[in-house]
Amino acid sequence: MLPASVAVIIPDAPRAAKTTYPADLVGTNNWQPVNKIWSFTTQ
Numbered sequence: 001m002l003p004a005s006v007a008v009i010i011p012d013a014p015r016a017a018k019t020t021y022p023a024d025l026v027g028t029n030n031w032q033p034v035n036k037i038w039s040f041t042t043q
Contacts, residue, residue, distance in 0.1 A: 007027070017043060018041070018042060021041075022038075024037050
């Protein structure tokens with residue numbers, strides 16, 4: 001089991017190679033709002 005402060009993002013479909021995807025995490029941590037936006041590129 002993961003600690004409460006850990007988030008895991010699992011894609012719902014395979015991702016294309018050499019493609020940049022956005023990621024957006026919205027939620028709360030210790031009742032404080034969290035909003036993180038980033039991107040990643042597949043190999």
